[in-house]
Amino acid sequence: MEETAKQDLVFLELRRKLQSGTLFISGDIARDGADVKVESRHDSLLNIQTADGSYQVKLTPGVSLVETLLQRSPGSCERGSHFRLRLRVEQESEAPQSVIGRLRVKVTYSFQCQSCGSTVLQDRAFGRVLPLPNGNWNALVDDWCCHPDPFANRKLLPRDGDCLLGDTFILLAQDTSCEQTLTREGNSSQKASAEVKQKRVSKRVMLSCTSCSAVLGEELSAEVLKFYITEILVKPGEDGGCDITRLSLEPKSDSLRQRFLEQTLASRLVELSSAQSIFRFSIQTPDSTAVILLWLLNTDTLVASFPGESFISTGDVHPREHQSCQAVQAVKVLYVLCSDSKLKDVVDVWEKDISVHPLPLPQSTCEELQKLLMSSTSRLPTFLRCMNSYQVAYLRM
Ligand SMILES: [Zn+2]
Numbered sequence: 603m604e605e606t607a608k609q610d611l612v613f614l615e616l617r618r619k620l621q622s623g624t625l626f627i628s629g630d631i632a633r634d635g636a637d638v639k640v641e642s643r644h645d646s647l648l649n650i651q652t653a654d655g656s657y658q659v660k661l662t663p664g665v666s667l668v669e670t671l672l673q674r675s676p677g678s679c680e681r682g683s684h685f686r687l688r689l690r691v692e693q694e695s696e697a698p699q700s701v702i703g704r705l706r707v708k709v710t711y712s713f714q715c716q717s718c719g720s721t722v723l724q725d726r727a728f729g730r731v732l733p734l735p736n737g738n739w740n741a742l743v744d745d746w747c748c749h750p751d752p753f754a755n756r757k758l759l760p761r762d763g764d765c766l767l768g769d770t771f772i773l774l775a776q777d778t779s780c781e782q783t784l785t786r787e788g789n790s791s792q793k794a795s796a797e798v799k800q801k802r803v804s805k806r807v808m809l810s811c812t813s814c815s816a817v818l819g820e821e822l823s824a825e826v827l828k829f830y831i832t833e834i835l836v837k838p839g840e841d842g843g844c845d846i847t848r849l850s851l852e853p854k855s856d857s858l859r860q861r862f863l864e865q866t867l868a869s870r871l872v873e874l875s876s877a878q879s880i881f882r883f884s885i886q887t888p889d890s891t892a893v894i895l896l897w898l899l900n901t902d903t904l905v906a907s908f909p910g911e912s913f914i915s916t917g918d919v920h921p922r923e924h925q926s927c928q929a930v931q932a933v934k935v936l937y938v939l940c941s942d943s944k945l946k947d948v949v950d951v952w953e954k955d956i957s958v959h960p961l962p963l964p965q966s967t968c969e970e971l972q973k974l975l976m977s978s979t980s981r982l983p984t985f986l987r988c989m990n991s992y993q994v995a996y997l998r999m
Contacts, residue, residue: 608909608910608981609628609910609980609981609982609983609984610626610628610907610908610909610910610981610982610983611627611628611630611631611908611909611910612625612626612627612628612631612650612657612906612907612908613625613626613905613906613907613908613981613982613983613986614626614648614659614904614905614906614907614929615903615904615905615934615996616661616665616687616689616903616904616905616929617900617902617903618665618689618691618694618695618902618903618904619691619902620902621688621689621690621691622686622687622688622689623686623687623689623904624684624685624686624687625640625650625670625684625685625687626682626683626684626685626983626986627650627652627682627683627684627685628681628682628910628983629681629682629683630682630910631652631653631654631655632652632653632654632682632683633683634683635672635683635684635685636672637652637653638650638651638652638672638683638685639651640667640670640685640687641667641670642666642667645666646660646661646662646663646664646665646666647659647660647661648660648661648667655924655925656924656925657908657925657926657927658924658925658926658927659906659926659927659928659929660926660927660928660929661904661929662695662904662929662931663693663695664691664692664693664694664695665689665690665691665692665904665929666689666690666692667687667688667689667690668687668688668689668690669687669688670685670686670687670688671685671686671687671688672684672685673685673686681983681984681985682983684983695931697869697872697873697901697931697999698865698869698931698999699869699873700831700866700869700870700873701772701831701834701836701866702767702772702831702870702873703869703873704836705728705731705765705767705772705836706731707727707728707729707730707731708727708728708729709727709728709838709839710725710726710727710838710839711725711726711727711836711837711838711839712724712725712726712836712837713726713829713834713835713836714834714835714836714837715811715813715814715816715818715833715834715835716816716832716833716834716835716859716862717811717814717816717833717859718811718813718814718816719835720783720811720812720813720814721783722780722783722784722811722818722834723774723779723780723783724779726765726774727763728763728764728765729763729764730763730764730765731764731765731767732764732765732766732767733766733767734758734766734767734768734773735758757822759773759822759823759825759826760773760774760775760826761775762775763775768828769870769874769959769960769961769962770830770831770832770870770961770962770963771819771828771829771830771831771962772828772829772831773822773826773827773828774826774827774829775825775826775827776821776824776825776826776827780827782812783811783812783813784809784810784811784812784818784827785809785810785811785812785815786807786808786809786821787807787808787809787810787817788805788806788807788808806820806888806889807820807821808820808821808888808964809821809827809828809829816833817833817964817965817966818830818833818834819833819834819964820888830962830963830964830967831866831870832862832863832866832867832963832964832967833964833967859970860970860974861998863967863970863971863974864974864997864998865997865998865999867971867997868932868933868997868998868999869999870961871883871896871898871901871933871935871997872901872933872999874959875898875901876901878959880957880959881897881898881899882895882896882897882898882952882955882957882958882959883895883896883897883898883958883959883960883961884896884952884953884958884959884960884961885961885963885968885971886960886961886962886963886968887962887963887964887965887968888962888963888964888965890960890962892940892949892952892953892960893939893940893941893968893969893971893972894937894938894939894940894968894971894972894975895937895938895940895948895949895952895958896935896936896937896961897935897936897937897992898933898934898935899933899934899935899936900933900934901933903931903932903933903934903996904929904930904931904932905929905930905932905996905998906927906928906929906930907927907981908925908927909981910981930998930999931998931999932996932997932998932999933996933997933999934994934995934996935975935994935995935996935997936989936992936993936994937975937992937993937995938991938992938993939972945991948991974995974997975993975995975997976993976995978995978996978997979993979994979995982994982995982996
């Protein structure tokens with residue numbers, strides 16, 4: 603597929619922990635850094651003046667500019683100029699939590715399909731919300747025990763009123779309320795016999811939304827549902843009703859979906875890295891085929907950018923005069939696509955390493971994520987796009 607995204611004209615990356623940042627200005631609007639002025643008239647507001655127009659970045663509260671230094675870009679100056687910024691960071695902002703971090707006991711939730719907004723489960727409250735052991739626990743138990751794994755073939759499954767939290771999914775006990783809202787692929791019978799249950803061990807029963815057919819998860823058994831956090835919206839309380847109306851009135855938008863996916867994954871990566879010191883992940887399909895290897899580099903990043911492509915269609919003579927945007931929290935990742943045959947060596951090493959954490963997601967979501975990462979990379983200034991064999995991308999929270 604032809605890559606259509608254009609490189610960002612202005613790209614700003616700030617590191618809160620390092621109290622510093624890098625500002626990149628594309629050669630399209632500033633060949634030579636000398637005609638660029640960066641200043642901060644008010645706290646948390648950054649003004650970037652180029653010969654072409656001005657750009658304003660709203661930083662988050664408590665972050666302000668101390669000093670700007672022009673640095674030569676690697677390569678020719680046609681590619682652009684870059685500046686090193688020194689910042690003052692007075693308050694750390696907290697990363698938004700993923701749905702897994704937000705679920706609580708004794709709160710009533712409604713579960714909606716993220717694609718179309720229809721409710722798939724209503725009024726669920728949990729007596730227990732418990733984390734499952736992390737993805738590689740079976741391999742680790744092998745290392746701890748001198749005898750055969752005592753947990754082998756014993757699955758941890760939710761009882762009535764339980765919500766078990768995986769890395770990218772939640773497990774719930776099944777009830778009759780979802781018979782109309784969820785469609786089972788591969789097995790339409792609800793009341794499965796023992797024989798059919800046996801077959802399910804080898805055959806995957808995918809669960810999809812009856813309204814829009816989006817894959818939301820799996821039916822692990824006649825008693826247990828698995829939902830991927832990238833496919834559902836979990837809303838507390840009765841006000842879920844209002845949200846459904848609002849969502850169903852909105853046109854189905856690809857960019858809304860992308861933002862949701864980006865935010866969900868970014869906040870989950872932050873949670874996993876801070877709780878378990880895991881930084882390397884293997885994004886996999888439900889049958890454990892690795893699609894993307896992801897290395898979490900920074901979680902203290904703020905990014906802001908002014909895209910190059912948004913000006914093309916306006917036809918305005920001075921379309922760039924005043925642009926402003928909000929800097930947003932993001933994670934910086936390195937990644938490789940497992941389909942890239944040139945990187946087979948890297949992929950092989952990662953696949954043998956048990957410290958690499960598996961993150962299963964539906965096949966279609968793995969593909970969406972692949973596009974999302976590639977699009978993020980392609981908008982970056984050329985010299986920021988890769989590190990060794992890895993591609994660089996930012997996932998905004
Ligand atoms: Zn749906």
